[in-house]
Structure formats: C-alpha cells, structure tokens
Amino acid sequence: MAALALASAPYLAQAQTPTDPTASEAPADAAPPVRSGMSESVAAVVNDEIISTYDLAQRMRLVIATSGVQPTEQNLPQFQREALVGLxxxxxxxxxxxxxxxxxxxxxxADDQEVDEEIAAMGKENNLGFEQFKAQLAAQGIGIDTLRAQIRAQTSWSRWIRGRYGSRLRIGEDQIKAMQERISSAAAKPQYQISEVFLDANRVGGMEVAVNGANQLVTQMQQGAPFSAVARQFSASATAASGGDVGWISSGEIAPEVEAAVAEMRPGQLSKPIPVRDGVYIIYLRDKRSGSDATVVNLKQAAVALAENAPQDQIDAASAKLMALRAKVTGCGDLEAQAAKTP
Structure with missing residues (x-):
C-alpha cells in the first residue's frame, strides 16, 4: 500500500548548528524562511513524494519550539528522528x-479555515493573537506552512478515525456490568493520577536509543521543559494528544514495572525512565489516594425557594434561573460565589 525510502542526510548543518538549531533566527516581523534549492537534498521518499532536508529542518525547529526542550549536541539526533518519523x-x-x-x-x-482556527487557539493559549503567534514562529525560523501541514494532517486523520470507527461502537449491558464491577473492585485498591511519555523502542530505533532519549527528556523536564509539551511531541502513546494525561488509574491497570515505580513516588514527582517490553515510560505522578471500601461524596447545591402550590410559570422561571447558573459554575469551589450574584 505505501512505499517508503530513506536517504542518509547530515544533521542539517546548512539550516542550523549542532548546538543551537535556531541560531539563524529572523526578526519577529520577518517573513517565513525561503527555500534554498542549492542546499536542499532528499531526506525521505514516501509514495514518490519527497521529504526534503528543508522540510525536515523546519519540522525540527517546530518540535524544538513547541516541546520546551533545549537543543544540545546530544539530543539533536532525537529531534531529527522525531521530526522525520512525524513527517x-x-x-x-x-x-x-x-x-x-x-x-x-x-x-x-481539513480546510484552511479549520486549520487557522486551531492555530489561533494555540496562540490564545499563549496569550497571543494569530498574527503575533505567526510572527513568533517566524522569529524562530519556522514558516507558518510547517505548522499548518502538521495540524491539517492530525485534524484530518483524527476526523477520519472517529468517523470510521466511532459509528461502530455499541456498548451492551454486559459491558456496562463489567465496568461497574471493575469500578467497584478498583475502589479498594490504591489509585494514581498520572501523566505519561512513552518512547516506542521499535519506532525510535531500539531499546538503547529509547532509554538514552528518555534520560535526555527527563533531564530537560527537570530543567523546566513542560511535561505536556514534551508528551505532545515525543510520546508514542495515544495520550500524547492530551499532553500525556492518563487520568486516574488503579493498581493492576498499568504495566507491573510502571506500577512498582509509581508506588514509590510522591505526588508532584517525575520518574526516572522505566523500561518495559516494548519501550520506555516516563511518568509524572500528579496525585495518589489509598483504596477504600466506601466512597464518600461531598455535594453542594443551589436552590430557588418556591411555595408548595407554586404555579407553572414560577417553576419554569426558577428552572431557567438554575440552568443559567449551572452554565457559569465550573465546580464546587465557585458555586457559592456564582450563586451570590444571582437574585
């Protein structure tokens, strides 16, 4: 179905130096970098479509800019590998x-409007407008088309997968019952709220490469690289799209090697690389809780007082008021403050 050929290429010395891939940065208001045909060569061929060293250099810059990981001579091959595999x-x-x-x-x-809306949302997360975000990328030597291509592929493929398989999902009563039993059983076990980065050994070139890469990423995160940004760019797990967020899991739901490491960790702690059969995990333990045979639920409520024989129009008005309040409330923490603003 798909043909792939790889060509050996230098570590893009023409686009960046080994210790600082963004050394040739343009000013913030500069136009996106212009292709230089004289310095380009073939990095890979996919179904007769060429991925040039220019494309690869651009993607490397994008991975560096969005992961928060500082480029070094040691991790530059890892950036190149991730960029090429992604392309x-x-x-x-x-x-x-x-x-x-x-x-x-x-x-x-996805069309251009959808893609640009995603880019605008990314800029908003960084308190930047679309043009400001675009200028910031240009300042780091990244053409906006590089980001557009990545988002277009990710958005379009995700849409296809959801549409192709989502309509086939049917949840039966036996599955519901099994889930209820699993939840009940898990309530008595230790639970962990974790985020993950998984480096697939087959994807990156072997277990030794995966372990070395994981060690470099751990060092970078200890120096301030955001875990979620690293997960989005480097993790091979499906959780990469959500910044590595796994959520709450119970004992027995993760690989034994990972569970053994997590059990010894404290909330807020980053693990060392954890080798498993197919690759290496890096775990960030966000929270943990002991198992219990009983579940305690704390609730807060807002109510509108009505007479026992209140007419329907008063009941409807009270319901509308509560629905409007509900839309403003994000959790128990701000219920009272939002309710105080409502007569």
Missing amino acids: VDERLQMHELHRVEKEQKMSLI
Whole structure:
C-alpha cells in the first residue's frame, strides 16, 4: 500500500548548528524562511513524494519550539528522528485520506479555515493573537506552512478515525456490568493520577536509543521543559494528544514495572525512565489516594425557594434561573460565589 525510502542526510548543518538549531533566527516581523534549492537534498521518499532536508529542518525547529526542550549536541539526533518519523506518518496519512476522498467522494481533509482556527487557539493559549503567534514562529525560523501541514494532517486523520470507527461502537449491558464491577473492585485498591511519555523502542530505533532519549527528556523536564509539551511531541502513546494525561488509574491497570515505580513516588514527582517490553515510560505522578471500601461524596447545591402550590410559570422561571447558573459554575469551589450574584 505505501512505499517508503530513506536517504542518509547530515544533521542539517546548512539550516542550523549542532548546538543551537535556531541560531539563524529572523526578526519577529520577518517573513517565513525561503527555500534554498542549492542546499536542499532528499531526506525521505514516501509514495514518490519527497521529504526534503528543508522540510525536515523546519519540522525540527517546530518540535524544538513547541516541546520546551533545549537543543544540545546530544539530543539533536532525537529531534531529527522525531521530526522525520512525524513527517513520514503524516505523508502516509494524507495519501490515504486523498485516496478515500477520491473513492468515496467525501470530504475528509481539513480546510484552511479549520486549520487557522486551531492555530489561533494555540496562540490564545499563549496569550497571543494569530498574527503575533505567526510572527513568533517566524522569529524562530519556522514558516507558518510547517505548522499548518502538521495540524491539517492530525485534524484530518483524527476526523477520519472517529468517523470510521466511532459509528461502530455499541456498548451492551454486559459491558456496562463489567465496568461497574471493575469500578467497584478498583475502589479498594490504591489509585494514581498520572501523566505519561512513552518512547516506542521499535519506532525510535531500539531499546538503547529509547532509554538514552528518555534520560535526555527527563533531564530537560527537570530543567523546566513542560511535561505536556514534551508528551505532545515525543510520546508514542495515544495520550500524547492530551499532553500525556492518563487520568486516574488503579493498581493492576498499568504495566507491573510502571506500577512498582509509581508506588514509590510522591505526588508532584517525575520518574526516572522505566523500561518495559516494548519501550520506555516516563511518568509524572500528579496525585495518589489509598483504596477504600466506601466512597464518600461531598455535594453542594443551589436552590430557588418556591411555595408548595407554586404555579407553572414560577417553576419554569426558577428552572431557567438554575440552568443559567449551572452554565457559569465550573465546580464546587465557585458555586457559592456564582450563586451570590444571582437574585
């Protein structure tokens, strides 16, 4: 179905130095970098489509800028590997999407407006408008089309997967019962709220490479690189899209090697690399709680007082008021403050 050829290429010395891939930064208001055909070569070929060393250099800059990991001579090959694997995966995904669109005469690929809305949302997270965010990328030598291509592939592929498999999901009574039993059983076990980064040994070139890469990432996170940003760019787990957030898990739901390490950790602690059969985990323990045979639930409520024989219009008005309040409340912590603003 898909053909892939890789070509050996230097570590993009023409685009960046080994110790500082963004040394040739443009000013904030500069235009995106211009291709230089004289310095380009082939980094990979996917189904007859070329990935050039320019494409690879641009993606490397993007990974560096969005992961928070500082480039060094030691981790530069890791950046290159992640950038190349990401580009190859996205080319294969886009080729498949174009094939499906043509065969089934349906629209799957995100248009420019959808992509730019995603970029605007990214800028908003950093308190930047679209043009400001675009200028910030340009200041780091990153063309906006590099980010557009990544987002277009991720958004389009996710849409296709949801549409293809989501409609087939059917949850039966036996599954509901099994889940209820699992939840009940888990209530008596220790529970951990974790985030994860998983480096797939097969994907990165072997277990030794995965362990070395994990050690470098741990060092960078200890020096301030955000865990969620590192997970989004480097993790091979499905949780990468949510910044590595796994949520609450119970004893027995994770690999024994990971559980043994987590059991010894304190909330707020980052693990050392944890080798498992297929790769290496890095775990951030956000919180933990002991198991209990009983579940205690604390509730707060807001109510509108009505006479026992209140007419329907008063009941409807009270319901509307409570629904409006509900939309403003984010949790028990701000219920009283929001309710105090409502007559």
